[in-house]
Amino acid sequence: MLEINNLTCGYDARFSLTDINIKIKENEFLGIIGPNGSGKTTLFRAITKIIHPRNGGIFLDGIDLDEIDFKGLARKLAVVSQNFDIDMMMSVEEFVLLGRIPYRQRIQLFESKDDGKIVNEAMVLTDTLEFRKRLMGSLSGGERQLVYIARALAQKPKLLLLDEPTNQLDIAHQVKIMDLIKRLNKERNITVVIVLHDLNLASEYCDRLVLINNGRVHKIGSPCEVLTYQTIEEVYKTVVLVKENPLSKKPYVFLVSEGKGGAK
Amino acid sequence: MNKKIYTWIVWILILAIILLGVSIISLLVGSAGIPFKNIISLLFAGRGTTEYSIIFDIRLPRIILGFAVGSALALSGAILQGMFRNPLVEPYTLGISGGAALGVCLNIILGLSRKLGVLSLPVFGFIGAGLVILLLYWLTTSRGIIRLQSLLLTGVMISFISSSLVMFTMAVASAADLQGIIFWMMGSLDGSDRVLIKLMVIISFFGLVVSCLFSTELNAMSIGEEDAAHLGINVEKIKKWLFLISSLLTGCAVSVTGSIGFIGLVVPHLMRFFVGRDYRILLPASFLAGGIFLILCDTLARTVISPLELPVGVITGIIGGSLFIYLLSGKRNKYA
Numbered sequence: 001m002l003e004i005n006n007l008t009c010g011y012d013a014r015f016s017l018t019d020i021n022i023k024i025k026e027n028e029f030l031g032i033i034g035p036n037g038s039g040k041t042t043l044f045r046a047i048t049k050i051i052h053p054r055n056g057g058i059f060l061d062g063i064d065l066d067e068i069d070f071k072g073l074a075r076k077l078a079v080v081s082q083n084f085d086i087d088m089m090m091s092v093e094e095f096v097l098l099g100r101i102p103y104r105q106r107i108q109l110f111e112s113k114d115d116g117k118i119v120n121e122a123m124v125l126t127d128t129l130e131f132r133k134r135l136m137g138s139l140s141g142g143e144r145q146l147v148y149i150a151r152a153l154a155q156k157p158k159l160l161l162l163d164e165p166t167n168q169l170d171i172a173h174q175v176k177i178m179d180l181i182k183r184l185n186k187e188r189n190i191t192v193v194i195v196l197h198d199l200n201l202a203s204e205y206c207d208r209l210v211l212i213n214n215g216r217v218h219k220i221g222s223p224c225e226v227l228t229y230q231t232i233e234e235v236y237k238t239v240v241l242v243k244e245n246p247l248s249k250k251p252y253v254f255l256v257s258e259g260k261g262g263a264k
Numbered sequence: 265m266n267k268k269i270y271t272w273i274v275w276i277l278i279l280a281i282i283l284l285g286v287s288i289i290s291l292l293v294g295s296a297g298i299p300f301k302n303i304i305s306l307l308f309a310g311r312g313t314t315e316y317s318i319i320f321d322i323r324l325p326r327i328i329l330g331f332a333v334g335s336a337l338a339l340s341g342a343i344l345q346g347m348f349r350n351p352l353v354e355p356y357t358l359g360i361s362g363g364a365a366l367g368v369c370l371n372i373i374l375g376l377s378r379k380l381g382v383l384s385l386p387v388f389g390f391i392g393a394g395l396v397i398l399l400l401y402w403l404t405t406s407r408g409i410i411r412l413q414s415l416l417l418t419g420v421m422i423s424f425i426s427s428s429l430v431m432f433t434m435a436v437a438s439a440a441d442l443q444g445i446i447f448w449m450m451g452s453l454d455g456s457d458r459v460l461i462k463l464m465v466i467i468s469f470f471g472l473v474v475s476c477l478f479s480t481e482l483n484a485m486s487i488g489e490e491d492a493a494h495l496g497i498n499v500e501k502i503k504k505w506l507f508l509i510s511s512l513l514t515g516c517a518v519s520v521t522g523s524i525g526f527i528g529l530v531v532p533h534l535m536r537f538f539v540g541r542d543y544r545i546l547l548p549a550s551f552l553a554g555g556i557f558l559i560l561c562d563t564l565a566r567t568v569i570s571p572l573e574l575p576v577g578v579i580t581g582i583i584g585g586s587l588f589i590y591l592l593s594g595k596r597n598k599y600a
Contacts, residue, residue: 050490074496081494087349087486089541101484102496106477109544110269155495 001026001191002047002159006056009046010215016042017215020056024159029185029192031206033199033226035236039215040195044163047193048079060159074102078152080162084144088137092147095136096123099154115154122153126180142173149180160184162194166201174198178205199253203227204245211235227251272545275538279552286556287327290563291319294570325461326453330562330576331555332464333453333521334531336513338554339471341528342535342547343510346482347503348415354528355514358400358419360393361525362426364518367392368448369433373441382457386464389519393511396422401507451522451577453562460520471513472551478506479543486541524577526584527554533591557584 002024010016017039024030032040045051047058049065058065060076068076078099086095099122100115123129126146131139139147145165152160162181166174182205185192196202202209203223211218211226213235219226229242232253241254292298298306298315306316341354355361367388371377376384400422404415434445481502484492489499517524535549561579568574 045490048494050493069496070493070498071496074494079491079494081491083488083491085488086491087541090486094542095487098484098487098495101480104480109476109479 001028001061002193003059003062004043004047004056005059007043007046007053007058008055009051009053010042011051017046017212020212020217022210022217022220024191024193027185027189027191029182029205029207030194031202031209032193032195032212033197033202033209034212034218038212038235040212041163042215043212044161044195047161048077049073071102074155076157077159077161078155078157080145080148080152080160080165082163082167086136088135090136091132092128092134092136092139093119093123093132095147096128096132096150096154099151102155118156119150119154122150125153125184126150142169142176145169145173145177146180149177153184157190159191159193162192164195164197166196166198174201181205199227199232203250203252204248223250227253272539275545275549276552279549279556283331283552283556283559286559286563287331290327290330290559291323293563294318294323294566325458326562327559329453329461329464329521330559332461332468333517333524334527334558335551335555336464336468336471336517337524337527338531338535338550338557339468339475339547340510340513340517341554342532342543342550343475343478343482343506343513344528345532346485346543346546347506347510349486349488350415351533352416352529353419354526354532355393355510355518356523356525356528357416357423358396359422359426360396360400360511360514361518361523362423362430363392363394363396364389364515365392365449365523366426366429366433367395367515368519369430369437369445372444372448373433373437375441382460383463386460386467386516386519390512390515393515393518394508396426397507397511401503448522450575451524452573452575453521453558454573464516464520467512467516468551471509472548475506475509475547476544478502478509479547482506482543482547522575522577524558524580526580526588527557530584530588530591531557533588537591 004020004022007020008018020043032043034040042051046053047065049070052066060068060073065073096119097111097115100111100119103115120129123132126149128143128146128150131143136144136147149165160181165177165181169177178201181192181194184190194206196206206223208221209223209226210220211231218235219231227242228251229240232238232240232242239256241256242251243254244250245252288300291303292300296315296318298319302315303319306313306319337355344353344355344358345351367390368385371385371388376388400415400419403418430445430449434442437445481492481497484495484497485499485502493499514528531554532546532550535546535553539545539549558576558580561583562576565574565576565579568579
């Protein structure tokens with residue numbers, strides 16, 4: 001579905017990402033993890049064509065992203081970013097309707113009936129229909145994140161890209177958001193690429209993880225393969241304890257504070 | 265969704281009716297008051313009379329120009345505010361008017377309008393406005409992202425530099441050119457060339473049609489440039505188009521009537537308060553309201569100390585500035 005081949009890119013002369021190779025399969029739930037400044041968001045921005053490759057390329061369904069225009073890309077790929085600097089006086093419904101922009105013709109000023117139907121469906125799926133008249137500025141962090149996902153769904157994407165969607169949310173909202181994304185992945189066959197800081201959420205929900213460090217892919221594999229204490233210690237330079245979650249059988253990372261012993 | 269469109273149509277109708285009312289009042293009042301019932305008879309049988317001449321040769325062209333310039337400035341303000349996502353941005357605060365003024369002054373002192381014709385004035389105004397926008401864009405953009413914090417300050421500085429350069433051109437201008445510059449700088453809708461009026465009307469409507477085609481993009485840009493790109497908007501390309509339209513509108517407006525401030529700032533604000541923030545209605549509403557506002561201000565400028573006349577910029581500044589302070593202080597939380 002999405003293939004990143006020998007990608008090197010970054011800002012100015014400095015390369016933030018070097019020689020990245022990742023193949024994302026259809027219907028996969030892929031997590032991107034790594035320390036702060038490792039290049040996760042740069043990779044995210046490269047996939048969304050905000051920054052351009054210096055070397056290598058990114059291919060969506062076999063077509064080079066450079067050959068796909070912004071509109072064409074937005075019909076296949078939707079993004080849930082961390083940008084909250086939006087017009088807070090916009091209503092939730094108006095915000096979700098923005099997701100239909102990729103389908104609007106140049107001289108089409110008004111939404112079609114289909115747009116209304118699709119937006120409604122996206123809001124039902126994300127449980128946001130009840131506050132469709134509220135202003136974006138009046139929403140809590142969790143509600144706002146659901147609305148962002150609704151807008152992305154209104155784009156009818158095949159691939160959903162999310163940049164730390166659980167950031168600053170309480171555990172109940174984290175689980176609600178991640179369960180929703182998992183459901184969309186399983187029931188709607190949407191391929192998911194998600195940047196996560198929380199290693200345990202990544203372990204619990206992702207089929208595969210890509211661990212990025214210093215702008216390079218450090219390891220790719222299942223959560224069991226990637227989330228070992230040696231790897232985490234090496235990349236994050238901190239002591240952790242990794243055990244198996246008794247319910248999901250996935251790795252669970254425990255933090256170890258200073259003076260409480262080494263890694264086990 | 266249909267309800268939204270009906271509401272928008274109602275707003276457009278309300279503004280159109282107000283525009284008609286204000287235009288009729290402006291036709292009738294002035295140093296020579298003319299009763300409303302006389303207009304119809306003058307229209308059919310009044311050719312050659314003084315009243316006919318006052319209404320159709322002096323006041324009507326002035327109203328038409330007032331509408332075209334007011335709507336162009338308000339539209340330009342609405343576009344720039346949307347593009348920069350900053351409610352304080354307008355052609356005046358960004359120095360675009362200053363650039364246009366400098367272009368016109370250079371044209372006058374170089375004697376180009378005499379050689380190239382009166383149409384070279386808006387062309388130079390447009391070039392001046394365009395150069396300021398490009399300079400502003402270049403100075404405040406890094407990695408394709410406009411640094412809003414430095415934007416206004418840079419705009420204000422460019423505005424100061426332009427004013428200083430305008431003063432420089434005045435210092436070196438000949439007596440005849442100086443008179444031309446001062447007359448133009450006071451800002452007036454009086455005595456403009458018919459060709460310029462027609463051109464201004466065409467440019468205003470052209471600006472409205474083209475900018476409305478970008479209303480979806482402006483709506484998308486209200487959630488940030490990067491997120492707009494995620495929605496399939498080619499942000500850099502759109503910004504260039506919007507820059508071009510707003511400098512065309514401002515440059516022409518300023519070069520025809522002189523610097524008239526506050527319309528581009530206040531009118532879009534006021535309209536946002538009434539019709540909402542969707543650019544599909546905000547652009548046409550600002551367009552109509554800008555026209556109404558300038559016709560109204562010009563009528564006041566003609567009548568307040570009649571038979572003498574005030575520069576219209578004085579009235580737009582006083583009314584616009586007071587209105588803006590009121591909006592900022594009292595109503596800010598409702599719409600800003």
